[in-house]
Amino acid sequence: MIKLFYYNWMVRDEWFELCKQVPNEELLRNRIGGVGSILYTLFHISDVEYSWIRGIQGKPDIQVQYENYKTLEQVKKLSDSWVQETKSFLDAWSNDLENEIVTVPWTEGRYTKGEILRHVIAHEIHHMGQLSIWAREIGIQPISANVIGRGLFTM
Numbered sequence: 091m092i093k094l095f096y097y098n099w100m101v102r103d104e105w106f107e108l109c110k111q112v113p114n115e116e117l118l119r120n121r122i123g124g125v126g127s128i129l130y131t132l133f134h135i136s137d138v139e140y141s142w143i144r145g146i147q148g149k150p151d152i153q154v155q156y157e158n159y160k161t162l163e164q165v166k167k168l169s170d171s172w173v174q175e176t177k178s179f180l181d182a183w184s185n186d187l188e189n190e191i192v193t194v195p196w197t198e199g200r201y202t203k204g205e206i207l208r209h210v211i212a213h214e215i216h217h218m219g220q221l222s223i224w225a226r227e228i229g230i231q232p233i234s235a236n237v238i239g240r241g242l243f244t245m
Contacts, residue, residue, distance in 0.1 A: 145194035
């Protein structure tokens with residue numbers, strides 16, 4: 091399961107790289123479906139992942155305002171910093187944590203840590219699909235969603 095986080099980070103980095111060739115106006119344009127714009131989607135993916143990982147650890151959520159991250163470079167730098175902290179947590183993951191119950195202030199449910207990790211993985215994959223549609227709409231070949239061939243599961 092942790093390998094799928096690494097997959098998501100690889101794909102996210104490829105999206106950041108691809109978006110360097112997209113004019114800023116296109117990155118900020120409000121689009122139909124999804125959460126709004128291409129740039130906000132990249133921010134949102136990172137923010138949701140980081141919030142849930144902090145929640146699993148019993149840490150308070152950090153309220154970061156998108157309005158303070160209006161360039162691709164700013165969102166990428168923020169994402170990179172959060173990924174580093176998340177990697178440290180996931181690298182110490184143990185299957186003993188899988189069924190521990192977590193509650194977080196932004197929802198009333200009670201979830202297992204394993205369920206939350208799977209939700210975060212699926213959440214990013216879902217939004218990458220939306221980015222793919224928007225990329226095609228502006229005439230850009232989207233990033234491949236293939237897990238195969240990325241070297242994540244070498245023997």
